[in-house]
Amino acid sequence: MPEVIMTGDFTVNPETGLINPARLCLSPNRDARPDDGALELVVLHGISLPPGQFGGPEIEAFFLNKLDWNAHPYFVEIHGMEVSAHLLIRRDGDLLQFVPFNERAWHAGQSHFRGHSNCNDFSIGIELEGEDETNYDDRQYNVLPAVLNALTTAYPQLTMRELAGHSDVAPGRKSDPGPAFDWLRLYNAVEELREKKD
Numbered sequence: 001m002p003e004v005i006m007t008g009d010f011t012v013n014p015e016t017g018l019i020n021p022a023r024l025c026l027s028p029n030r031d032a033r034p035d036d037g038a039l040e041l042v043v044l045h046g047i048s049l050p051p052g053q054f055g056g057p058e059i060e061a062f063f064l065n066k067l068d069w070n071a072h073p074y075f076v077e078i079h080g081m082e083v084s085a086h087l088l089i090r091r092d093g094d095l096l097q098f099v100p101f102n103e104r105a106w107h108a109g110q111s112h113f114r115g116h117s118n119c120n121d122f123s124i125g126i127e128l129e130g131e132d133e134t135n136y137d138d139r140q141y142n143v144l145p146a147v148l149n150a151l152t153t154a155y156p157q158l159t160m161r162e163l164a165g166h167s168d169v170a171p172g173r174k175s176d177p178g179p180a181f182d183w184l185r186l187y188n189a190v191e192e193l194r195e196k197k198d
């Protein structure tokens, strides 16, 4: 039996690389991690499609290569891009998994962390449905700490120090999750969860 690790409301199974409960929609935009691709980092992102609009099916369609490129003028700019993330947390707190954690998701692009390039090789990518200048939703601040708690329990080499924004690993090129994201609130919430567990 694979070891199943329970933390808060979420369970991460390091054998399968899956989190529960989550809606699983496997993205074709994934491949094997390199041999030395041990997990060293969690990258937080913000995404909305079309930009600034929430609640539609477009992000999911984008990660599944099913986005109708003609449906919105902005989609011309991202036409044909093949991207994904391991997880997406919607505004309502709904959790979707597109790539198992033991596989490589295509989320960070050209990036660096502590002297290592190509963060996709060794990171977990979490997208928050959001936009740089708009407050993230309370429900996302409830779900994200519980998800991080489950991940850092399942993969003990990951701690809250191995957490960065896309803007931190691709400075100048990417700005998400943006100034609207409240890092202190996240750290405090994770701390609270830990205290409850002890």
Ligand SMILES: [Zn+2]
Pocket (backbone or CB within 6 Å): 044, 045, 046, 107, 166, 174, 176
């Ligand atoms: Zn990003």
